[in-house]
Amino acid sequence: MYKHITPPTTGEKITFKGGEPIVPDNPIIPFIRGDGTGIDIWPATQKVLDAAVEKAYKGKRKISWFKVYAGDEACDVYGTYQYLPEDTLAAIKEYGVAIKGPLTTPVGGGIRSLNVALRQIFQLYACVRPCRYYPGTPSPHKNPEKLDVIVYRENTEDIYLGIEWKRDDEIAKKLISILNQDLIPATPEHGKKQIPLDSGIGIKPISKTGSQRLVRRAIKHALQLPKNKQQVTLVHKGNIMKYTEGAFRDWGYELATSEFRQECVTERESWILSNKENKPDISLEENARLIDPGYDALTPEKQQQIVKEVEAVLNSIWDSHGNSKWKDKIMVNDRIADSIFQQIQTRPDEYSILATMNLNGDYLSDAAAAIVGGLGMGPGANIGDSAAIFEATHGTAPKHAGLDRINPGSVILSGVMMLEYLGWQEAADLIKKGIGEAIANQEVTYDLARLMEPKVEPLKCSEFAEAIIKRFS
Ligand SMILES: NC(=O)C1=CN([C@@H]2O[C@H](COP(=O)(O)OP(=O)(O)OC[C@H]3O[C@@H](n4cnc5c(N)ncnc54)[C@H](OP(=O)(O)O)[C@@H]3O)[C@@H](O)[C@H]2O)C=CC1
Numbered sequence: 001m002y003k004h005i006t007p008p009t010t011g012e013k014i015t016f017k018g019g020e021p022i023v024p025d026n027p028i029i030p031f032i033r034g035d036g037t038g039i040d041i042w043p044a045t046q047k048v049l050d051a052a053v054e055k056a057y058k059g060k061r062k063i064s065w066f067k068v069y070a071g072d073e074a075c076d077v078y079g080t081y082q083y084l085p086e087d088t089l090a091a092i093k094e095y096g097v098a099i100k101g102p103l104t105t106p107v108g109g110g111i112r113s114l115n116v117a118l119r120q121i122f123q124l125y126a127c128v129r130p131c132r133y134y135p136g137t138p139s140p141h142k143n144p145e146k147l148d149v150i151v152y153r154e155n156t157e158d159i160y161l162g163i164e165w166k167r168d169d170e171i172a173k174k175l176i177s178i179l180n181q182d183l184i185p186a187t188p189e190h191g192k193k194q195i196p197l198d199s200g201i202g203i204k205p206i207s208k209t210g211s212q213r214l215v216r217r218a219i220k221h222a223l224q225l226p227k228n229k230q231q232v233t234l235v236h237k238g239n240i241m242k243y244t245e246g247a248f249r250d251w252g253y254e255l256a257t258s259e260f261r262q263e264c265v266t267e268r269e270s271w272i273l274s275n276k277e278n279k280p281d282i283s284l285e286e287n288a289r290l291i292d293p294g295y296d297a298l299t300p301e302k303q304q305q306i307v308k309e310v311e312a313v314l315n316s317i318w319d320s321h322g323n324s325k326w327k328d329k330i331m332v333n334d335r336i337a338d339s340i341f342q343q344i345q346t347r348p349d350e351y352s353i354l355a356t357m358n359l360n361g362d363y364l365s366d367a368a369a370a371i372v373g374g375l376g377m378g379p380g381a382n383i384g385d386s387a388a389i390f391e392a393t394h395g396t397a398p399k400h401a402g403l404d405r406i407n408p409g410s411v412i413l414s415g416v417m418m419l420e421y422l423g424w425q426e427a428a429d430l431i432k433k434g435i436g437e438a439i440a441n442q443e444v445t446y447d448l449a450r451l452m453e454p455k456v457e458p459l460k461c462s463e464f465a466e467a468i469i470k471r472f473s
């Protein structure tokens with residue numbers, strides 16, 4: 001069936017039921033080594049994962065690794081331009097759960113991202129990137145331990161759909177002409193705007209289905225968190241992109257207050273409820289004035305709308321959420337994207353799950369990782385309803401490739417996420433303990449070593465793996 005790959009002779013397939021994996025004790029798991037520093041990181045990762053599983057389950061459980069190809073390595077095996085062979089896609093489809101190193105995407109031309117393609121092909125719609133601090137990790141921040149967030153990034157649409165045309169392409173010219181001559185003038189709110197003729201054009205689709213399935217997963221995750229972390233923040237730039245990013249926010253709230261009505265309270269609802277709790281005989285108008293600071297400057301129609309909103313909230317959820325019951329619910333709020341970048345730095349402990357669209361989440365996950373130690377400490381998972389691929393937040397870091405110096409921490413921690421996804425918590429915990437103790441003992445790779453004060457001698461990538469493993473006992 002496969003052309004250039006051979007599945008292991010032992011092991012069984014992971015299957016899916018209701019979006020969740022059913023995991024045998026000896027699952028076959030395809031892995032992609034990755035380009036650039038993948039050559040250093042993957043062997044270190046595999047060693048740590050195998051050692052943890054062996055230590056935790058003493059042979060009762062074991063991963064049967066299945067090597068599959070993508071990126072440069074795939075071209076070596078399958079031929080020129082065969083970056084993502086059919087074999088690889090068939091293997092991931094068949095075995096369901098995979099793990100990968102980073103893959104190169106050229107800027108400004110050439111192939112489109114293989115990483116993004118894998119997410120779209122397998123509808124891995126939730127990119128889950130936790131940013132958590134390991135004590136002792138050097139950080140540019142005074143209190144990095146206060147950041148404990150999970151970026152929940154929509155992973156299949158937005159401008160990452162990759163529908164774009166370059167400047168002077170015939171289709172770009174045609175599109176611009178139709179927009180300038182017909183569609184923009186036909187839309188009064190666009191006034192006399194015109195698109196410059198020498199523009200490249202990209203399309204940014206944000207769907208209700210895509211947004212809501214992401215927020216649904218984020219809320220379900222929040223339900224599993226300790227009470228003080230049960231919060232989902234919808235991140236958007238909806239003040240500027242009203243019908244894409246603004247709609248993401250609205251669809252998020254709509255989902256939270258319909259499918260999860262008993263479990264969720266929105267921030268605005270919490271204000272309305274607490275205003276009444278603080279002053280039981282408060283009038284609807286007074287309550288409206290308190291939740292909207294600009295109330296008195298609004299038109300009477302707009303004021304009426306807010307009064308009606310207050311009334312509707314009190315009528316519909318006072319019994320279930322009032323008298324402080326809302327404090328035990330998942331708080332759903334929203335923040336504008338640029339503001340959240342400063343909020344996670346200035347008030348990190350006020351956030352938990354950050355639900356974002358694709359581009360915002362890409363930016364935000366690197367920024368959040370920087371606070372807790374940088375890209376060497378940023379794991380990730382791409383999760384769908386019938387497949388999952390685990391990969392780090394960082395890329396191929398090409399200048400460090402082949403030097404056995406890069407930090408394998410992010411891919412190892414992505415492996416930890418995979419073990420947790422499989423339900424193999426004991427093995428996952430061993431690795432977290434090993435990483436925590438190695439860092440606390442200043443046994444770290446160059447990226448963390450150079451930030452430590454006083455500076456410490458860095459470990460190699462492979463030595464860091466050993467430093468983790470030796471702490472399993
Ligand atoms: N999912 C994926 O496979 C991804 C792939 N990419 C692709 O990777 C390629 C390179 O992208 P680039 O923009 O350079 O971003 P990278 O994330 O690859 O690297 C940027 C810098 O981040 C630091 N860094 C990255 N990974 C680690 C690590 N494991 N340990 C320590 N430090 C690390 C290094 O900084 P310093 O040198 O200062 O120590 C590195 O030079 C591009 O083709 C890009 O498209 C990018 C992101 C994700």
Ligand SMILES: O=C(O)CCC(=O)C(=O)O
Pocket residue numbers: 103104105113114115116362393395
């Ligand atoms: O696919 C790529 O090359 C980059 C993707 C990326 O930066 C990410 O997913 O975080």
Ligand SMILES: [Mg+2]
Pocket residue numbers: 362363366393
């Ligand atoms: Mg990125």
